[in-house]
Amino acid sequence: MYRMVTSDLDETLLRADGSVSLENVAAIKRATQAGIKFVPNTGRSFLSIQPLLQELGLWQQPQQFVISYNGGAVVENARNQVLLSHTMPYEVAATVFRALQAFDVAIHVYTLTHLTIYHPRPDDLAYLQTRGVQAERMQGDFEQFRAQPIMKVIAMNPDAEVRRAAATLALGERLGISAAEIMAIGDNANDLPMLTQVGCPVAVQNATSAVKQAARYVTTADFERGVAEAITRWGL
Incomplete structure (x- = not known):
């Protein structure tokens, strides 16, 4: 059963x-x-x-x-x-973020309660809207997340496994x-x-x-x- x-x-x-x-x-x-x-x-x-x-x-x-x-x-x-x-260590998250900046991707930074997007793409934003996801456009550099619980950093287009x-x-x-x-x-x-x-x-x-x-x-x-x-x- x-x-x-x-x-x-x-x-x-x-x-x-x-x-x-x-x-x-x-x-x-x-x-x-x-x-x-x-x-x-x-x-x-x-x-x-x-x-x-x-x-x-x-x-x-x-x-x-x-x-x-x-x-x-x-x-x-x-x-x-x-x-x-299971949060990401800040230095690991920052390294991932810097690496992804070299590509034409929207970078999603998830903290426990917020989603912030660097370089948002229209197709990505349209998808998030169908799922009722609230997101903020990233202002400033990644340092703003140092004291926050970072859950994941991913790129949209291509999708991350x-x-x-x-x-x-x-x-x-x-x-x-x-x-x-x-x-x-x-x-x-x-x-x-x-x-x-x-x-x-x-x-x-x-x-x-x-x-x-x-x-x-x-x-x-x-x-x-x-x-x-x-x-x-x-x-x-």
């Missing part, structure tokens, strides 16, 4: 416009009402997905959680309490849930570390071939109903 389901968001649970199907919402609510933990797993801030949590019936709920910043933070939904965090498995397993351990009791659902290469370390790795139909090969089960549906299909198949 699986006691926790963790799911990637973009193109796994969410449509291209950031919305979620009624089938997926209903299945998630049914699972959580049965005592299953449903944990959204995202690269964005936990603050940016509060409307989604409301839609899923998880908003401000105790003992329900979000993994954000690609595993940089585990947050309990009630009062947005940060339970686990990031790893989220460690936070999933750490949350499970905290809740007394073993890796064998976790179902993880994904679609892309950055989901592979998470998928390869849980008891039930699931790929939605629109997933890459590598993700499908790593999956125990590939849904017949894509992001429209794939999460609901996986939850229903195992009677969660």
